[in-house]
Amino acid sequence: MLYYLFFSVLSFAIIIISVNKAIDYFSFITIEKQMMEKADLSELSFREVLANHERSKAEGQVTNVPRSALETLKATGKEVRIYDRNQKLVGLAVNGIIVKDGHPLIFKDNIENALQGNYSYKVTDSKLLYFAVPIQDMYYQNSYVFEFVEDISYFYAILDQIRSILFVGAGGFLVLITFSSLFIARNTTKPIIYLLGATEKFSNQQFQPVTMNRKDELGMLADGLNRMGIQLNHYIQYQKQFVSNVSHELKTPLAAIRGFSQYLHEEEKKDPELQKIYSHLVQESDRLTRLIDELLLLSRFDKAGPEEIDTERTDLSELAHRVAAEMRLKAEDKGITLEVKPGKAAFVEVNPLLMSHAIANLIDNAIKYSDAGTRVRIETSVRQKEAVIQIRDQGIGINEDEIPRVQERFYRARNANSAKGSGLGLSICKEIVEKCNGSLVVESEKGSGTTVSIVLPLFGSYKTVTRLL
Structure with missing residues (x-):
């Protein structure tokens, strides 16, 4: 029972760990999808700034692309950065306010990956997500990198709450399944052990009544064993009684055969062959007498109660x-x-x-x-x-x-x-x-x-x- 309970608990623990990993994986898939949608909108806004810049340039007006893009996208995230194709920071806004000559934390590999045309992001230990978006000009060249910073600590807080609920529920379920298993085992294995003990007693010819107040299959099995025990007991008692009766019936004629054989053996003086035959008859009579005595002794044991033999x-x-x-x-x-x-x-x-x-x-x-x-x-x-x-x-x-x-x-x-x-x-x-x-x-x-x-x-x-x- 403990063996199966151990493996049940182990299997349940593996399931909980797998579910926890799945929550992490699919949660990050969800947040990544949200960030990519936000990145697509930011990219469209940035490309509109580039299109306005080209129109202004055609009209002979000069505009500052990073400045215009920063004005448009400064509220996109906790921080907003713009880098040129040389990975130089050309625009920075913090909490919707444009900052000049700022020195923020920069992940160069994030920027390099974005300049190659890929979305790239990194999550720091302080639960900040740095998402870099490549921006293409009219010639489909990656001219800028737009990077926004999101505080996703709320996401980890939600995950922690989900894990807490999961582990509390798992603990409660584990306690419940443990007590349920013990209860079921007690109500299942106890009668099985009782039935095994009854069959063991049957094998030793101890036919005690098998009683179980159950209406299920175990109760039916107990009733079947009880009927079998009664029938076996009747059969064995009948067999023993038969052997006892036969032994008693044989003892008297066998005593007569033994007496006549002994008389013939002692009186035969002339023929050695007859004397040998009579001697053999005496020996076989003695052997049968011992056998009958043993059978009668066993019969006496079968009938004897605890109070019938002195100790x-x-x-x-x-x-x-x-x-x-x-x-x-x-x-x-x-x-x-x-x-x-x-x-x-x-x-x-x-x-x-x-x-x-x-x-x-x-x-x-x-x-x-x-x-x-x-x-x-x-x-x-x-x-x-x-x-x-x-x-x-x-x-x-x-x-x-x-x-x-x-x-x-x-x-x-x-x-x-x-x-x-x-x-x-x-x-x-x-x-x-x-x-x-x-x-x-x-x-x-x-x-x-x-x-x-x-x-x-x-x-x-x-x-x-x-x-x-």
Whole structure:
């Protein structure tokens, strides 16, 4: 907004300067035209004096041309001068009175230019205009120069008044357009920002009502977003309910399949091939059981309100150390070194069991997607009003374009086929962390490893503490 306002003011300033220049230019054009009309009349009067002189000369009478011309034209201007072809001052009148032996200010270039047959004028700092007019004799030769002096200070006074009015009006208009722009921007950008916030919440599946008391296009857009949010929310809730129902329905028959498979595996002693098949059935049953358990856990999060999960003051550093100790054997079996960097106490308000599950899930992912001989590092730190756990591995990494999607349910990265998984692990971790008012941050580079950070507010660092049971 300030960017556009700045350029509006700049454009307006350029327009004002251009208008000011145009006023100067066209005003001088006008005054020049007036002076030329006056010069034409003076030239006609002077040429009439020359014609009378020629008639008198023919009759044997002698007349003084400069004197006669000065008598005729002495009231033409503030000062009136007459020069001969040698640029000699031969007549001078000041305020209508003929002056002898005067020594006025003379601009020789003005006189020289007039003797070449051109109108010529000069304006001094004292606002006096010296206008020189060439006078031709009967042989069309420039014999004299008639120069009159005009006081044009009144003209500059008028221009100053026009400029004052222009600048005062421009200033008032600028103030008006500034406040108008701010008013329009406030009434336009504020609802747009509100709608952008609503779409951002929609992308995070936070379907809050979008209400705007407007009858214009923005109001119509808000109504459309509101209807879309309601429909999306119904669809997602229906989808979640469907997954939950299916998971519940599958759990009982799957438990029976797993039990019979385990019985067949334990009882089969004779045929190694059948025993291998039964073992595979048991493993797949276990995998499906874990998948259903994860789906049911997510379903529970979807339905849980803020009062349904207990939280307590917990040292996040100690919790991470305890979970890492439980995962160390699994890391060593795969030839991976599990490092835990000791950190100072970082107290947060979480459900210890669920947060342990989230940390264990992240460490398990780091081990699962890393090769033997690499390291997985767990580090807890405190920054400002936040506690952070970082699980950093040296595994296969994630493509940059897939990082925003890896926390979605059932999404698996393109290079994740090297290990088995359901695509729900990070989703569960995200749900657990967000229920504790935190966030899950994933940073990765393909081939160089992944860093997953759990960021939680320190205990007592926010005024409204959400109680999760």
